[in-house]
Amino acid sequence: MDPSTPDDQKPLNPGDEGPADAPGVGEDLCPACLGAGSVGGVACALCGGTGKVLQGIGGG
Numbered sequence: 001m002d003p004s005t006p007d008d009q010k011p012l013n014p015g016d017e018g019p020a021d022a023p024g025v026g027e028d029l030c031p032a033c034l035g036a037g038s039v040g041g042v043a044c045a046l047c048g049g050t051g052k053v054l055q056g057i058g059g060g
């Protein structure tokens with residue numbers, strides 16, 4: 001009942017520009033691992049191993 005404690009949110013990855021539910025933000029393939037989630041056998045640091053990043057798609 002306390003909106004100031006969003007403990008349900010997971011931390012953003014370095015490649016994320018904002019939370020998934022934010023307006024103008026959408027999932028996109030990670031440019032570093034191209035959706036693989038890992039680079040050279042190591043978890044991708046940009047997307048955190050998800051293979052996706054959240055990018056602003058609002059443009060302008």
Ligand SMILES: [Zn+2]
Nearest residue numbers: 030033044047
């Ligand atoms: Zn990645």
